[in-house]
Amino acid sequence: MDIKCLHFLSLTLSLFFVSRAAFTPEDNYLINCGSSTSNVAIDNRNFFGDSSKNGKNYLSEGKSTSLTNPNPTFNSSELYMTARVFTSASSYVFNLKKTGTHFVRLHFSPFSSQNYDLHNANFGVSANGFTLLSDFVTKFTVIKEFILMVDKLELKILFMPVNDSGFAFVNGIEVFSAPKDFLIDAGGIPLISPTGTQEFKKNISLQILETVYRINVGGSKLTPFNDTLWRSWVPDEDFLVLKSAAKFARTSDPPNYQRGGATREIAPDNVYMTAQQMNVENGTSNFMFNVTWDFPVRSSVDNMHLVRLHFCDIVSASLNTLYFNVYVNGITAYKDLDLSVLAFHVLASPYYIDFVAINADNSNSIRISIGPSEMSNSLRKNAILNGVEIMKIVNSTTFPRKSKKISLWILVVSVVGGIFALSVAIFTVLAILKCKKREPKPKPRHMESSGWTPLRVYGVSTQGTLSEATAFSPGANGYYALKIPFIDIQLATNNFDKDMIIGSGGFGTVYKGVFRDNAKVAVKRGIPGSRQGLPEFQTEIAVLSKIRHRHLVSLVGYCEEQSEMILVYEYMEKGTLRSHLYGSAVTPLSWKQRLEICIGAARGIHYLHTGSTRGIIHRDIKSTNILLDENYVAKVADFGLSRSGPCLNETHVSTALKGSFGYIDPEYFRRQQLTDKSDVYSFGVVLCEVLCARSAVDPLLDREQVNLAEWAVEWLRKGMIEKIVDPHLRGQIKPSSLRKFVETAEKCLAEYGVDRPTMGDVLWNLENALQLQVNEGPQKLHEETIVASDDLTRPSVIPGDTSSSPKVREDGDVGASDITTSQVFSQLINREGR
Incomplete structure (x- = not known):
């Protein structure tokens, strides 16, 4: 046996033993039509006959008879041994426990008997009045699968012969509820048409979908036994246009499922553990070629298909x-796709993207291609695909009704309703025109496309990846729930008037904006037409759409129209912490205010580190990224450089060095190994800024004073910290409070991460410093009060103590603020380079 065979056998065994989390649908009806057997096991599921005692309850109106196959084949499924034959319009009625998306599978396996030849059956099928099949004839065994929204607690599946002398039949029926968020009402799933990509406005979950293809790319056939939703997946080889362009990729490791990405219900493990990639060995020298699949489909006038593509990076x-x-x-359909960003910075993390395709000139196929990006390293050009699903969007029309009275009423109601609707429409148009005359008209703006790919994060669940609390989630409405039209932002900023500028940074310019409801916002606008900052733009949306906390800045929305990258935040009335420490136009903060601000920021960072399994590392903590609202409540901002923390079996994340000068963890700088202790170091620098009221780096000072952290630690070790404390604080600070504060800052600035406290410990000590300050009145600062102490850290978890951790509400929002976007908004100012 050769090595390839051994590898394949090993992979097969490993896939067999991969655990499957069982999915239990709330509604689950499995009918063995025409059978009197009460219980038949098929694919580890129990089907019961509709002629059995329980099954008769589902047969409703119409005339029907049960039929048994007189000549069954040896390997025929027991489901196909019998059939239910309908000689008039007849139905099954299922009482449901809940409304929502449901799977409906109809099994047809025609056979001939003494009275009926099922090969000649011609009929239609509807579900709650919506057409599933019309003029249906089959000569072979076939399973028709439909995914549809059921909006009432009853599902009626009607079988109707085409003419009076005809008949209909069915061998088996499956009706079960789909998993939550199986279909996402993104409202912006891209429509791929012959003229290019445009938004698809319809709610996809309200459409009836008929499965056409379900492909395990790079893998073998999967039976319902291997799928949590009992689906069949077929290999892709027969659909490859040029087989030599593709190369198999496999792994024996199960996928790294993340909250917010694909689940085992979206596709089974085996789909994400195999893939096709570019066969660069057979390619040209520059590897510029595509891997292409053609999937034949029936052409029609209204020819739209939902295309779901599955990805899992098992090759990098x-x-x-x-x-x-x-x-x-x-x-x-997607340019410069980076699975590292979409899959939450985790290798081998499953992800899927939905598109809606319209075929060109009624083409009889859907063509899927993957190819290298210009952003790839010339030696590492590659592309992958793990799975493909193609579902026809059924033209949902009802069967014609025979009652003339009903038709007359429909006509009358339609005419009256039409007149009323026309009147409302005319009134609405006049009102809109009147309002538009009062609004300032923005100057026309023309922009050539820069070629950067708009943010598309489709097909993710409501469960946040980076947080257990998901106030803004890419769930039911996707990231498109946060999308703001460009015209609204133009109006809010008076067409980006220079007088509205409140800050600038490496990403772009920050404007103050006021929406039509008088809500104030901060608009952070990237350089128009520039690709620079795209990863930060995507990361910012990905992070802030999944988390919410009182001490984290809230993302109001974003805009990516006309080659723009615009982020809109809640407006923070008091600006940045830095502007209140050594700005010239503000009243100096009191020591109590500074402690409360530090505590608020620490709470926000602590939540980032501990709010999910892996946590989030901010990577750019500094005083300009701590913002203050009208009540001086601190909120951490700017998540463009954020990264998911290490896995449970890892100690760090290896990544390129990013951050701001003066705040970067020296250990991270040397080793490029990022941990949550890197944020702790940066926060230690902020504590020094708060105490000393000077910038983290000041090149105009003497050499030994340029770096604030080094300079402050040196004076602390000398026991002369009072020499560098902000003069405005003299006489305000209780010595015990100051001692606890400087101990905390010193520990945060330890050279090695292992010697630094956690943010939970930092938070506890800062709260203790505030208690020491508040419980006793202010005293004069004395040199003898500054003593070294190693009594800084505490156990991260104290039984019964919840004062230093985010409060968890019953709705799952960890420390969430009750502030709405119409009340308080913020700005994100980044004046420093990274």
Whole structure:
């Protein structure tokens, strides 16, 4: 036996033993039509006959008879041994426990008997009045699967012969509820048409979908036994246009499922553990070619299909090395796709993206292609695909009703309703025109496309990846729930008037904006048409759409129209912490105010580190990224450089060095190994800024004073910290409070991360410093009060103590603020380079 066979056998065994989390649908009806057997096990599920005692309850109106196959084949499924034959319009009625998306599978396996030849049956099928099949004839065994929204607690499946002398039949019926968020009402799933990509406005979950293809790319056939939703997946080889362009990729390790990405119900493990990639060995020298699949489909006038593509990076050795393009019917559907960003900075993390495709000129196929991106390293150009699902969007029309009285009423109601609707429409148009005359008209703006790919994060669940609390989630409405039209932002900023500028930074310019409801916002606008900052733009949305906390800045929305990258935040009335420490136009903060601000910021960072399994590392903690609202409540901002923390079996995240000068963890600088203790170091620098009221780096000072952290630690070790304390604080600070504060700052600035406290410990000590300050009145600062102490850290968890951790409400929002976006908004000012 050769090595390839051994590898394949090992992979097969490993896939067999991969554990499957069982999915238990709330509604689950499995009918063995025409059978009197009460219980038949098929694919580890129990089907009961509709002629049995329990099954008869589901047969409703109409005339029907049960039929048994007189000549069954040896390997026929027991489900196909019998059939229910309908000689008139007849139905099954299922009482449901809940409304929502449901799977309906109809099994047809025609056979001939003495009275009926099922091969000649011609009929239609509807579900709650919506057409599933019309003029249906089959000569072979076939399973028709539909995914549809059921809006009432009853599902009626009607079988109707085409004419009076005809008949209909069915061998088996499955009706079960779909998992939560199986279909996402993103409202902005891209429509791939012959003219390019545009928004698809319809709610996809309200459409009836018929499964056409379910493909395990790079893998073998999967039976219902291997799928939590009992689906079948077929190999992709027969659909590859050029087989030599593709190369199999496999792994024996199970996928790294993340909250917010794909689940085992979206596709089974085996789909994400195999893939096709570019066969660069057979490619040209520059590796510029595509891997392409053609899927034949029936052409029709209204020919739209939902295309779901599955991805899982099982080919890369490290993050941010795989960039590729995705094409649907020759149109660029996703440019420069980076799974590291979409899959939450985790290798081998499953992800899927939905598109809606319209075929060109009624083409009889849907073509899917993947190819290298220009962003890829010339030696690492590659592209992958793990799975494909193609579902026809059924033209949902009701069966014609025979009653003339009903038709007459429908006509009367339609006419009256039409007149009323027309009147309302005319009134609405006049009102809009009147309002538009009062609004300032923004100047016309023309922009050539820069070619950067708009943010598309489709098909993710409501469960946040980076947080257990998901106030803004890419769930039911996707990230498109946060999308703001460009015209609204133009109006809010008076077409980006220079007088509205409140800050600037490496990403772009920050404007103050006022929406039509008088809500104030901060608008952070990237350089128009520039690709620079795109990863930060995407990361900011990905992080802030999943988390919410009183001490984290809230993302109001974003805009990516006309080659723009715009982020809109809640407006923070008092600006940045830095401006209150050594700005010239503000009243100096009191020591109590500074402690409360530090505590608020620490709470926000602590929540980032502990609010999810892996946590989030901010990577750019500094005084300009701590913002203050009208009540001086601190909120941490700017998550463009954030990264998911290490896995449970890891100690760090290996990543390129990023951050701001003066705040970067020296250990991270030397080793490029990022941990949550890197944020602790940066926060220690902020504590020094708060105490000393000077910038982290000041090149105009003497050499030994340039770096605040080094300079402050040196004076602390000398026992002369009072020499560098902000003069405005003299006489305000209780010595015990100051001692606890400087101990905390010194520990945060330890050279090695292992010697630094956690943010939970930092938070506890700062709260203790505040208690020491408040419980006793202010005293004069004396040199003898500054003593070294190692009594800084405490156990991260104290039984019964909840004062230093975010409060968890019953709705799952960890420390969430009750502030709404119409009340308080913030700015994000970044004046320093990174």
